[in-house]
Amino acid sequence: MFDARIDRIRESEKRSHTKIYTDESLYSSDSWLRKPIKTVREIVPLISHREDLRILDLGCGVGRNSIFPAQEMDCCVDCVDILDIAIDKLMDNAREYGVADKINGFVDTIEHYPISKDSYDLILAVSALEHVEDEDAFRNKLLEIRDGIKDKGIVCLIVNSEVKEKDNATGEELEPQFEVNIPTPKMQEIIAEVFGYWAAIKETVVPQEYDIPRDDIVSHLTTNVVTYVGQK
Numbered sequence: 402m403f404d405a406r407i408d409r410i411r412e413s414e415k416r417s418h419t420k421i422y423t424d425e426s427l428y429s430s431d432s433w434l435r436k437p438i439k440t441v442r443e444i445v446p447l448i449s450h451r452e453d454l455r456i457l458d459l460g461c462g463v464g465r466n467s468i469f470p471a472q473e474m475d476c477c478v479d480c481v482d483i484l485d486i487a488i489d490k491l492m493d494n495a496r497e498y499g500v501a502d503k504i505n506g507f508v509d510t511i512e513h514y515p516i517s518k519d520s521y522d523l524i525l526a527v528s529a530l531e532h533v534e535d536e537d538a539f540r541n542k543l544l545e546i547r548d549g550i551k552d553k554g555i556v557c558l559i560v561n562s563e564v565k566e567k568d569n570a571t572g573e574e575l576e577p578q579f580e581v582n583i584p585t586p587k588m589q590e591i592i593a594e595v596f597g598y599w600a601a602i603k604e605t606v607v608p609q610e611y612d613i614p615r616d617d618i619v620s621h622l623t624t625n626v627v628t629y630v631g632q633k
């Protein structure tokens with residue numbers, strides 16, 4: 402059962418993502434949709450030799466990081482997003498880029514979408530896991546992700562932590578629009594607990610700040626972006 406805070410955040414996120422997915426085009430935009438992230442581009446050569454390649458992209462949006470691996474490799478990419486419009490646009494993009502036969506889109510929540518054991522060579526969750534409903538769901542999903550990776554497969558997690566937001570015009574503190582907002586050291590501790598025995602490929606914490614539209618105001622957001630790429 403959701404509380405009012407989660408409902409508020411999900412409604413607001415739905416409005417802002419619907420706007421960007423309507424207004425901007427994948428790979429030809431000035432926004433964050435302009436290209437796949439560097440970390441994903443770096444991972445692709447590490448797995449491209451594998452057979453029967455299966456990839457899962459949790460909170461995939463319109464396919465910024467799912468279309469690219471499908472273009473580069475013989476693979477099947479399962480893509481999950483809570484928004485119908487994201488999955489509709491993802492499939493439009495998959496057709497436009499000639500990879501529709503490699504992309505499966507699912508409208509579902511990350512927390513509900515089941516991950517079978519030993520089933521994926523790569524699981525991506527880019528700016529997505531902080532949107533599960535609470536910290537327990539976050540931990541449980543990490544465990545499911547860990548168990549869902551095949552031997553020598555790779556996980557790529559990019560998660561906002563310690564997010565603060567304030568009204569850009571007045572400086573007033575705002576409620577961060579993230580269902581899960583974990584202090585950075587604790588986030589690192591949870592990731593280490595779950596993936597501790599894996600080989601770390603990339604582990605960074607990068608402070609970022611930017612302005613982001615929130616309904617009728619602009620929020621100034623600060624965050625520590627935690628990246629973990631590990632191999633089983």
Ligand SMILES: C[S@@+](CC[C@H](N)C(=O)[O-])C[C@H]1O[C@@H](n2cnc3c(N)ncnc32)[C@H](O)[C@@H]1O
Nearest residue numbers: 460461462465482483484510511527528529532
């Ligand atoms: C910041 S966007 C990132 C999209 C994509 N990962 C990328 O890097 O381009 C976050 C995405 O997560 C989706 N999302 C938010 N909460 C979700 C949830 N609980 N389950 C599934 N998707 C969710 C949003 O609809 C949105 O498309």
